[in-house]
Amino acid sequence: MTVMSGGKGVAWVAAQVRAAVEAYWAAAGARDWSAFAATLADDMVYDLPQSRERILGKERYVRFNREYPGGRQVRIERIVADGEGRQAAARTLVTLGPEEMHAIHFFTFDEDGRIAGVTDFWPEAYEPPAGREHLVERY
Amino acid sequence: MTVMSGGKGVAWVAAQVRAAVEAYWAAAGARDWSAFAATLADDMVYDLPQSRERILGKERYVRFNREYPGGRQVRIERIVADGEGRQAAARTLVTLGPEEMHAIHFFTFDEDGRIAGVTDFWPEAYEPPAGREHLVERY
Numbered sequence: 227m228t229v230m231s232g233g234k235g236v237a238w239v240a241a242q243v244r245a246a247v248e249a250y251w252a253a254a255g256a257r258d259w260s261a262f263a264a265t266l267a268d269d270m271v272y273d274l275p276q277s278r279e280r281i282l283g284k285e286r287y288v289r290f291n292r293e294y295p296g297g298r299q300v301r302i303e304r305i306v307a308d309g310e311g312r313q314a315a316a317r318t319l320v321t322l323g324p325e326e327m328h329a330i331h332f333f334t335f336d337e338d339g340r341i342a343g344v345t346d347f348w349p350e351a352y353e354p355p356a357g358r359e360h361l362v363e364r365y
Numbered sequence: 366m367t368v369m370s371g372g373k374g375v376a377w378v379a380a381q382v383r384a385a386v387e388a389y390w391a392a393a394g395a396r397d398w399s400a401f402a403a404t405l406a407d408d409m410v411y412d413l414p415q416s417r418e419r420i421l422g423k424e425r426y427v428r429f430n431r432e433y434p435g436g437r438q439v440r441i442e443r444i445v446a447d448g449e450g451r452q453a454a455a456r457t458l459v460t461l462g463p464e465e466m467h468a469i470h471f472f473t474f475d476e477d478g479r480i481a482g483v484t485d486f487w488p489e490a491y492e493p494p495a496g497r498e499h500l501v502e503r504y
Contacts, residue, residue: 237375240449275467277493279501286500293497304471306447306454310379315445315454317471328414330469330486332443332456347469349488354416358432361425362418 240309242339247305247314250333250341254291255300263288267340274346287344298322300329312336379448381478386444386453389472389480393430394439402427406479413485426483437461439468451475 246265253262263284272281272290281287303317312335320327327348334343354362385404392401402423411420411429420426442456451474459466466487473482493501 235375236379236448240375240379240447274493276488276490278490278504279493279497280504281500282502290497290500293500304452306445306450306452306471308379308445308447309375311445313443313445315471328486330488332445332454347467347486347488348491349415349469349486351415351417352487354413354418358418358429361420361429361432363421365417365419 236309238309239312240307243309243312243314243333243335244305244307246335246339246341247307247316247333248302251300251302251316251318257292257296259288259292262291265341267336267338267342270340270342270344272344272346276347375448377448378451379446382448382451382453382472382474383444383446385474385478385480386446386455386472387441390439390441390455390457396431396435398427398431401430404480406475406477406481409479409481409483411483411485415486 250262250265253259253265266284266287268284269282270284270287272287274280281290299321301319301321303319306315308314314333314335316331316333318329318331320329327350330347330349332343332345333341336342354364389401389404392398392404405423405426407423408421409423409426411426413419420429438460440458440460442458445454447453453472453474455470455472457468457470459468466489469486469488471482471484472480475481493503
């Protein structure tokens with residue numbers, strides 16, 4: 227069975243979604259802000275649920291990234307690309323000097339394949355609670 | 366264009382992946398551990414990168430969930446289902462009494478549609494750093 231969406235296959239949309247996420251990170255990594263802006267819808271929304279912060283619009287979001295302290299290296303660990311929902315999730319490992327952090331990113335896309343929404347999470351390291359040592363290995 | 370995988374469409378696999386994630390949460394929510402176990406591959410691996418904990422195998426993982434303090438309510442906020450990679454990502458909102466937490470879950474699947482890997486993240490609330498008030502709204 228093959229479900230079609232808008233005359234194009236789900237696999238085609240998923241591949242487009244994956245390519246858009248890769249272009250977004252490549253442009254951010256190169257600090258190429260015009261290429262970065264080209265991946266975004268004008269009225270995109272950026273969300274940080276942990277700090278309850280929101281940035282409205284491409285212009286402000288590009289500026290937010292441009293002004294962000296540089297020197298970070300971002301390595302994409304996984305991209306999950308959804309052809310049906312025009313959405314994606316990604317895991318990255320962000321290195322800044324000796325510090326290494328996991329980051330998680332959810333994307334939604336408009337009909338032109340531009341990023342309409344980005345939601346970022348920054349989970350921090352913690353020590354495991356007691357009581358589950360009999361089931362768990364540490365690494 | 367339609368990419369086929371193993372004789373079945375990508376959309377079909379994505380729908381199967383989505384259904385498996387929903388079955389996993391439904392069984393966990395109902396504390397129906399045999400239904401929960403049925404969603405998992407025998408040699409599945411559970412990963413908590415923040416605490417560097419790992420659980421090997423379905424048996425231990427079911428027990429980990431069974432022994433976990435109850436009373437949590439889990440609301441699925443988003444599922445991203447990837448038909449090509451047999452993987453998925455999900456965002457949930459977990460409520461325990463007055464406490465509300467975001468959780469993020471990455472899944473991989475074996476060829477039978479069973480969950481082969483689960484990686485969970487628990488990002489905590491934080492106060493925004495200074496210097497970006499000109500770009501950001503709080504909610």
